[in-house]
Amino acid sequence: MPNSKQPGKLPRKLSIHKMIPNLITLTAMAAGMSSVKFAIAGRWEAAVIAIVVAAFMDAFDGAAARLLKAQSKLGAELDSFSDFLCFGVAPALVLYLWSLQDHARWGWPVALIFAMSVALRLSRFNIVADEKEKDPTASKHFTGVPSPLGAGLAILPMIVSFQVDDQTAAIVRHYNVIEAWSMIVAAMMVSHIPTFSSKQIRIPYKMKVPALAAFGILIAGIINLTWLTLTLMGVVYLLSLPFGVRHQARQEKAQQDGKPSGDDDGEE
Secondary structure, eight states, X not given: OOOOSOTTOOOOOOOGGGGHHHHHHHHHHHHHHHHHHHHHTTOHHHHHHHHHHHHHHHHHHHHXXXXXXXXXHHHHHHHHHHHHIIIIIHHHHHHHHHTGGGOTTTHHHHHHHHHHHHHHHHHHHHHHHHHHHHOTTSOXXXXXXXXXXXXXXXXXXXXXXXXXXXXXXXXXXXXXXXXXXXXXXXXXXXXXXXXXXXXXXXXXXXXXXXXXXXXXXXXXXHHHSHHHHHHHHHHHHHHHHHHHHHHHHHHHHHHHHTOOOOTTTTOO
């Protein structure tokens, strides 16, 4: 039987560090799955923390892939599946077990619609990402609320309920409130609202140390004042949405006028 291997050719090997981004993605997926397990057990705070951990992992896997030059088709596909699980299926099931199951008629349809909205958001993102690879001059803003942030906004009522008295928590937890809020978040994800992308953030070199200090304060807040910090992050993001629309409008006007949009101000 002929030998299929060419003589003298070493088998292809993969460096371990090239696998780090995929390992981060699998860790995020494990956190998303664990959030459902915690919700089934009624451990609501642990369920929320697991989704937050998945969101942080998702923020770093792409950066790790670019830093290590380990981008691959496998990694991109794995990331999409992980995002749908962690930010579509998991929040929908957690919210259903926490509140929506009390409404026999509309609870489950609302959970389904939220998960489907995340799937649509991710599908559109993948298409836009392919277009941006072909056209590097394409806009760097996001269209609609990204799925990790959408998941965070969806569970925001749960986070608020952990900080208030029982009577207020019962109001926040009511299925009518959760249904309405889930539909609003789902609509924001599939909408064409321009939202800020991390690629648009430009920090002057002299502000590097203060920026790192601010990040350290944020991490300390998440560790010591978890629910308050996460609530403030959600509120700040919601308040930033109108500025994203305004910024994109200015960019489009500047392009029409043939003037630079000013995205690179302060970059050195």
